Amino acid sequence: MSLPHALLTSLVERPSTGAELARRFDRSISPFWQATHQQIYRELARLEAAGWVRSAPVEDAHGRERSYEVLAAGRRELRRWIGEREDKPRAVRDELMVRLRAEAAVGPAGLDAEIRRRIEREEAVLARYLEYERRAFAGGVDTRERRLQHLVLRSGIRTVALRIEMAREALEILAMAPSGK
Amino acid sequence: MSLPHALLTSLVERPSTGAELARRFDRSISPFWQATHQQIYRELARLEAAGWVRSAPVEDAHGRERSYEVLAAGRRELRRWIGEREDKPRAVRDELMVRLRAEAAVGPAGLDAEIRRRIEREEAVLARYLEYERRAFAGGVDTRERRLQHLVLRSGIRTVALRIEMAREALEILAMAPSGK
DNA sequence: AATGCCATGTAACCGGTTACATGATTTA
């Protein structure tokens, strides 16, 4: 249940409206957490009900925009959660790997086209992450805070790169004749 | 929605009871898909209702054991699914990364203990995967089928190893003085 | 006979997803 705390983190970094949060979310934690705008609005309402954030209409606003900021209780909650024991870490899931095993069991079934699409998609993601890295960490990484942020981004980069590498190997194997050695 | 097809794959490899499936699931696809016994029983009932598998009481059974086997329609469905276009691939999620960013935002909050627990857990998983690999692929990997199975396992190994490596780097950074460079 | 284990199952819940609505601003 990381979404509320991911939102608190984003709001600690800078108070924002829901829509702005959705956009910033995408640029910071997106390699490892995601949320649709519906989730974000629902969760912001809960955070406010819990007394962890408070909202106010944006002054010279265009529409119904509301800006949220973290309260002291929210900061306390965030710090508490960071140190909390995670009993059952979320399991890794990757549908492509399930398909590869299925293909192994029943023989060639046109999986290669899907893998090529995946490689294209993941390469686009990788390029985006590398661009983030270039823009945000070009001048070096000097503080503890920046090192942590950089580590998260580098983890995302390494993870995507690994997925691409494995997909390429899968393509090579799939190209083999079904009963060939 | 990979669970039904992961089950079909397992059942194609060998007809089984629900409980045996749950155990074998754990040994084959566990790096990339998981299911509790409740999910498995629920899904088996659906597969049977769809006409993809059929079940019969186990002959000399101890209790209520039922054995499931894949029907021709189930095989067709599995092959269809393998080649199917995956529109929105499941996003990667990793709560530890969210915590690292939170820690970056609000300062030290005891995250290192949690990371050490994670490293221990992941190393146990890695050891298990390596043992699978030693037992199942020691004699070489000669056929296309075995190469695919091996690739899936190696992907699991590489993924876990990467997670351990990133966790170790995180520990090093967390050990820095909060405002130090 | 009592206890524990195992296979099978039911029920409730929850986070995440998808489809759709509404009122306002901006653009053509």
Next chain:
DNA sequence: TAAATCATGTAACCGGTTACATGGCATT
């Protein structure tokens, strides 16, 4: 002024998780 866009929101659904139940077998 009509059309497109944007921020905010409601509602339904679904896969996965958790808690609990039941009845048979094995062990003591």
